[in-house]
Amino acid sequence: MPLYExxxxxxxxxxxxxxxxxxxxxxxxxxxxxxxxxxxxxSVFGVGQAEAGSLPMTGGGCACGDPNGPCARG
Structure with missing residues (x-):
């Protein structure tokens, strides 16, 4: 069910x-x-972009987000 204002x-x-x-x-x-x-x-909703630098850098070369994960090693 949708939300209404x-x-x-x-x-x-x-x-x-x-x-x-x-x-x-x-x-x-x-x-x-x-x-x-x-x-x-x-109702109006917005989809925007966060300020530059406000999001933490996460992940690495691995799709699971683990910089040392198995897919990061190739």
Whole structure:
């Protein structure tokens, strides 16, 4: 099931719910029980690249990541 984001029309609070696609646009009950109205928003996700140098250098010549592994020796 996909995740959908909903926003409160009164105060802008956002919630994320795991729902079947068939129920994505159905009304959402206020999780705090205060009677607020939540409407579905368009979610955006990003795939980016980490800053240069922020990832540790791992592995070596071996597919298993072991610099002294059997496939690194040839």
């Amino acid at each position: 909903y926003e409160c029309t009164e105060d802008g609070q956002r919630i994320t719910l795991l729902r079947p696609m068939a129920r994505a646009d159905e009304p959402v009950e206020d999780p705090d029980g205060r009677g607020r109205t939540f409407t579905r928003t368009h």
